[in-house]
Amino acid sequence: MASTRQQVYEQLRARIIRLDLEPGSALSENDLAAELGVSRTPVRESLILLGEEGLVDVYPQLGTFVSRIRIGDVASAQFVREALELAALRDAVGEAGPRDIVELRRLVRAQEDAAQDGDSEGFFRFDEAFHARLMAVGGHAAAWQVVAGAKAQLDRARRLSLPLTQQMPLLIGQHGAVVDLLEAADGPAAEESLRGHLRLVFGDVERIRARHPELFTEDGPAPRPRRKPAGR
Amino acid sequence: MASTRQQVYEQLRARIIRLDLEPGSALSENDLAAELGVSRTPVRESLILLGEEGLVDVYPQLGTFVSRIRIGDVASAQFVREALELAALRDAVGEAGPRDIVELRRLVRAQEDAAQDGDSEGFFRFDEAFHARLMAVGGHAAAWQVVAGAKAQLDRARRLSLPLTQQMPLLIGQHGAVVDLLEAADGPAAEESLRGHLRLVFGDVERIRARHPELFTEDGPAPRPRRKPAGR
DNA sequence: GCCGCTCGGCTACCATACAAGTATGGAAGC
DNA sequence: GCTTCCATACTTGTATGGTAGCCGAGCGGC
Structure with a gap:
C-alpha cells in the first residue's frame, strides 16, 4: 500500500x-x-x-x-512542451517499429471511443498516454515526466476547454495524422503536424480565459490572497 | 529571513x-x-x-x-537541456538587442576571470548565469527553471570533470562564439555551435564515469541500499 | 562449521503539541 | 459616524512523541 x-x-x-x-x-x-x-x-x-x-x-x-492559472506559466509550459515533444519526435522518426505504430493507433482508437461515450476523463487519460508513448518511441520516456510537470498548469485550463467539445474529433484526427507521418518516416511533416496540434491546444486557453477570467491572474504570484469565510 | x-x-x-x-x-x-x-x-x-x-x-x-548518479537520468537531463536551450536560442535570434549582447559578453569575461583565478565555484556560477541569460533573451526565462532542475544530475558529474581543467578555455570560447553568432543573427550556425557546446559537456560525463565508477549506478532506482555504518 | 531464528537498534512515517504571525470583529474613544 | 486599538480565531511553521518495519548481529540447533 x-x-x-x-x-x-x-x-x-x-x-x-x-x-x-x-x-x-x-x-x-x-x-x-x-x-x-x-x-x-x-x-x-x-x-x-x-x-x-x-x-x-x-x-x-x-x-x-x-x-490561479498564471498566463505566464501557461505560456512557459507550452514552450517547454513543444520543445521537448518536437525534439523527441525528431528522434522517433526512423526509430519507430511496427509495434510502436500499432500501439499508438490503439491509443488513438481508445480516445475515439472515450470521446463518443462522452467520457471526458478517459479522453484526457488516453491523450496523456498517447503523448507519453510518442516520446517513448524516440527513447525519451523519462523526459515525459518533465512535460507532465509543466503541463499541469495547461491541463487545468483544458478541462474547461473541452466542454465545447466540437474539437475532440479534430484533436484525435491530428493524433492519427502524426502517427501516419511517423510511419511514413516523413520527419518534417510529422513535426509540423505535431506543432500545429500543440498550438491548437494552446490557442484554446485564450478562449477559455475570455470566458472564465476569474480563474486566471495577470502573472503576479498573487498580490492579494483575500480570505473568504465562505461558510459551509 | x-x-x-x-x-x-x-x-x-x-x-x-x-x-x-x-x-x-x-x-x-x-x-x-x-x-x-x-x-x-x-x-x-x-x-x-x-x-x-x-x-x-x-x-x-x-x-x-x-x-548515485544514474546514467539514464544524465542522458535524459541532457536531452531536456539541449531541446530547451536550442529552442530558446531559435527564438532569441533576431530578438537580441545590444543590451543583451553586452550582458552576455560581460558574463563570458567574468567566467574567464574566474577560470584564471582557479575559482571553479565562480566558474560554475557564471556558467549558469550565462545559460540562464541566453534563455531569457528569447523570452523563456521561466523555462530555465526546468533546465536547472534537470541539470542537477549533470552538475554533480561536472564537478569532477573540471579538475581536468584544460577544457575551461575551450568551453568559454564556445560561449563567446555563440554570442558572436547570436549578434550576427546567424540562427543555424548559432544553434549548431550551442549544440556542440552542450554535447561536449555531456561527453565529459562518460570520461568521469570511467574514473569514478563508484559514484554512478546502472540506472536501476537502486536495488540494494546497503547500510554502511561508516563511522565518523 | 554452517544454517535459521530472535532480538536489539535503527530508520522513516505519522500524529500531536506548541510557537509565531495575520486578518477579522467589535468595543472604546473622538 | 468614524477611527483606533485590542481580543480572538484562524493560519502555517517548528518541535517532539510514538509506531511499524527493516537490517544485522548473535545465539541455538543441526
Missing part, C-alpha cells in the same frame, strides 16, 4: 487539475486533515510538493490557496 | 551538488537535525523535496541516501 502522503498528494493534485478545487479557494491543513481522516503532517507535506509544482500558493501564517 | 526549511534545503542541495556529500552515503533525519541545530521537521521536508529532484533516495523505514 502506498504511503499516506502519496495518497493525499495524488488526491489533492487530481482534484486541483480537475478543477474540483477552484483556483483561488483556500485550503486549510487542518480542514483537509480532518476531511481525509489523517493528521496534518502528510497533508502539509503534500501541500509543499504542490507548491513546488505551482498548483498551490502557500503564504506563511496566512493560508494556502489553490493557485 | 528565510524559513528554516528553505535554509536547510538550500544547504543540503548545495552540499550534494558540490559532492561534499558523496553519492551513496546515508543521511539521517536525526543526525542532520542535530548537526544543523534544528528539529527533524524542516530536515524531513527538505529531504522529501530533494527526493523529488532525484538527488536523494528515500527508502521507507530504511534510510535516506544521497543518490
Whole structure:
C-alpha cells in the first residue's frame, strides 16, 4: 500500500487539475486533515510538493490557496512542451517499429471511443498516454515526466476547454495524422503536424480565459490572497 | 529571513551538488537535525523535496541516501537541456538587442576571470548565469527553471570533470562564439555551435564515469541500499 | 562449521503539541 | 459616524512523541 502522503498528494493534485478545487479557494491543513481522516503532517507535506509544482500558493501564517492559472506559466509550459515533444519526435522518426505504430493507433482508437461515450476523463487519460508513448518511441520516456510537470498548469485550463467539445474529433484526427507521418518516416511533416496540434491546444486557453477570467491572474504570484469565510 | 526549511534545503542541495556529500552515503533525519541545530521537521521536508529532484533516495523505514548518479537520468537531463536551450536560442535570434549582447559578453569575461583565478565555484556560477541569460533573451526565462532542475544530475558529474581543467578555455570560447553568432543573427550556425557546446559537456560525463565508477549506478532506482555504518 | 531464528537498534512515517504571525470583529474613544 | 486599538480565531511553521518495519548481529540447533 502506498504511503499516506502519496495518497493525499495524488488526491489533492487530481482534484486541483480537475478543477474540483477552484483556483483561488483556500485550503486549510487542518480542514483537509480532518476531511481525509489523517493528521496534518502528510497533508502539509503534500501541500509543499504542490507548491513546488505551482498548483498551490502557500503564504506563511496566512493560508494556502489553490493557485490561479498564471498566463505566464501557461505560456512557459507550452514552450517547454513543444520543445521537448518536437525534439523527441525528431528522434522517433526512423526509430519507430511496427509495434510502436500499432500501439499508438490503439491509443488513438481508445480516445475515439472515450470521446463518443462522452467520457471526458478517459479522453484526457488516453491523450496523456498517447503523448507519453510518442516520446517513448524516440527513447525519451523519462523526459515525459518533465512535460507532465509543466503541463499541469495547461491541463487545468483544458478541462474547461473541452466542454465545447466540437474539437475532440479534430484533436484525435491530428493524433492519427502524426502517427501516419511517423510511419511514413516523413520527419518534417510529422513535426509540423505535431506543432500545429500543440498550438491548437494552446490557442484554446485564450478562449477559455475570455470566458472564465476569474480563474486566471495577470502573472503576479498573487498580490492579494483575500480570505473568504465562505461558510459551509 | 528565510524559513528554516528553505535554509536547510538550500544547504543540503548545495552540499550534494558540490559532492561534499558523496553519492551513496546515508543521511539521517536525526543526525542532520542535530548537526544543523534544528528539529527533524524542516530536515524531513527538505529531504522529501530533494527526493523529488532525484538527488536523494528515500527508502521507507530504511534510510535516506544521497543518490548515485544514474546514467539514464544524465542522458535524459541532457536531452531536456539541449531541446530547451536550442529552442530558446531559435527564438532569441533576431530578438537580441545590444543590451543583451553586452550582458552576455560581460558574463563570458567574468567566467574567464574566474577560470584564471582557479575559482571553479565562480566558474560554475557564471556558467549558469550565462545559460540562464541566453534563455531569457528569447523570452523563456521561466523555462530555465526546468533546465536547472534537470541539470542537477549533470552538475554533480561536472564537478569532477573540471579538475581536468584544460577544457575551461575551450568551453568559454564556445560561449563567446555563440554570442558572436547570436549578434550576427546567424540562427543555424548559432544553434549548431550551442549544440556542440552542450554535447561536449555531456561527453565529459562518460570520461568521469570511467574514473569514478563508484559514484554512478546502472540506472536501476537502486536495488540494494546497503547500510554502511561508516563511522565518523 | 554452517544454517535459521530472535532480538536489539535503527530508520522513516505519522500524529500531536506548541510557537509565531495575520486578518477579522467589535468595543472604546473622538 | 468614524477611527483606533485590542481580543480572538484562524493560519502555517517548528518541535517532539510514538509506531511499524527493516537490517544485522548473535545465539541455538543441526
